[in-house]
Amino acid sequence: MSVIAITAVNLRARELAPGFIVSLIAAAAASFLSEHYDAPVMLFALLLGMALNFLAADGRCKAGIEFTARTVLRLGVALLGMRITLSQIASLGWKPVALVVILVVVTILVSVVAARALGFQRLFGMLTGGATAICGASAALALAAALPQHPQKERATLFTVIGVSALSTLAMIVYPMIAGWLQLSPQQAGVFLGATIHDVAQVVGAGYSMSTETGDVATVVKLMRVAMLLPVIVCAAMITRRAGGDASGQRPPLLPWFAVGFVLLACINSTGWVSAAVQGGVNDLSRWCLVVAISALGMKTQLKELAAVGLKPIALMVGETVFLVLLVLALMHWGL
Template sequence: MDTPARVSLGSARVRTLAPGVLACGVVGAAATFLSEHYGAPVMLFALLLGMAMNFLSAEGPCRPGIEFSAKQLLRIGIALLGLRITIAQVAALGWAPVATVVLSVVITIGVSMLAARLMGFKTSFGVLTGGATAICGASAALALSAALPNHPLKDRATLFTVIGVSALSTICMVLYPMLAQALGYAPLDAGMFLGATIHDVAQVVGAGYSISTEAGDAATLVKLMRVAMLLPVIVFAALYTRRTGQAEAGGERPPLLPWFAVAFAILVAINSTGWVPKAVQSAGNDISRWFLVASIAGIGMKTQLKELVTVGFKPIALMLGETIFLALLALALLRWLH
């Protein structure tokens, strides 16, 4: 393809995404204005304003840009957060967060598999919902779905898990910061709790930075430790599939580790050298903040809580139970291991 054709395709892509991205940007700017004038968290304002404009995510010119903002801008924003964190800060967290993450993921998935069987579901449904709850929300659900055995209700189970974990994560984003403050947690402890319990990366970032910068940094680090647990859990799911003799047929599997987690780690390593100019750090932080606020607005626009009603009570009870169990387990581990 020659250069003019590529430019034409690029321009068409920009025109397709522009309405939705602009809508998310306007909501982000409004949320920032309200936050600066009324003192409430900008991420919460962006989420609520986005949910109020949910109609824009229906079929129409804004939908592609909203999808792009909710996914790609989020990932870029998370990656750029690496410019505000150093390896020294990671070391300062100590061994307790690592132990908390590993134990939380292993125990939550194990309990989810047992609970699924007791409630009459397939064990694989427990792996799917437990992995989504314990690791990184919708991304983990989609990754695990590709590695688990086929069954007639697999697509519906995956869809429910993605919707359920996104809805619960949004609720946790609002409630958990208040819980951490009610328990009298210092910003660092609050960030570790949020990073260890909220499902999706976007909501972890929103909840953490709604408390303070220190809490947001700690929450992001702990959350990315959970994202890294996706690799061994995918391996476990693949081994489980082989043991049952029901390998996934065809289809391209998602990457074991999201690129934004790798990019975040690379930027942390570069930033730890002390070679990054302050101006670059500041610009990266500003861009990251705007991208994250716009992505939270897009996620709010996409939220469809009413769809949960159509799947029945038992699957909802399972995921709600997993979420509560993970929160109680994290609270206990942070207390015992801190």
């Protein structure tokens, strides 16, 4: 590497360091609060980030915050691929796979239609529907990275993350009671919890609170939903290209680099060559990237902007969540 290149890298690192370090500190504080108060870490990261939103206007921190909210976010999404293997999906047979594919496709389509009926853009419906159907805040962040730039995109992303985190926490408490009330078997309860609760952590908490078998099944079903992230991202990229790209006129790649990274890591993880320690380390790194990125996104958003969203987006997300529960119960009743 030439002296000029090294100098350029050093200058870029110095430019990005203040904003990245601030985002990292906010993420560390969010993790501490999450562990001690047993609440979603994404929610704490958002709130702490929004409390520090004045830093986004600071010339020293602005570039680093922008980098963290965009590039670090995409890296975290790519690393999610280490959570799943093909053998995990195959172990449950074809019925849960069919159930997951149907619920993801139908929920997103219904969300897009409902969003249009409420006066929102279809991309907002895809964002909230994807978060509800796939894997909560992680899916919202991944889809936001794939969708075209728009003046309202960051506000919509943050609102979706807040809403899906709150609903997922509520679901972790309520859904096991629903499974007990319906007298579902341990495996049926695992399928129900894994197919309906938004975030992975809440699925694990709800599943193992019922039984070990329920927790194991719920986790695998949930990871199958995570695997649906890749085709949904590709569809979002295709829609963006067909629409002509973002406001800058650039056409995004058909398959974003972070989606390629996601599928490559999933394939590598499926070989069985990756040790448990490496898997855990990559999963922890992915979690940290997402938490740091959401802290940065919070810093870029004004509280008054979120307060102005009104009741319609809240009604949309609650409606999507209720629809998902009813759809899964119907599919299970029909033998899937």
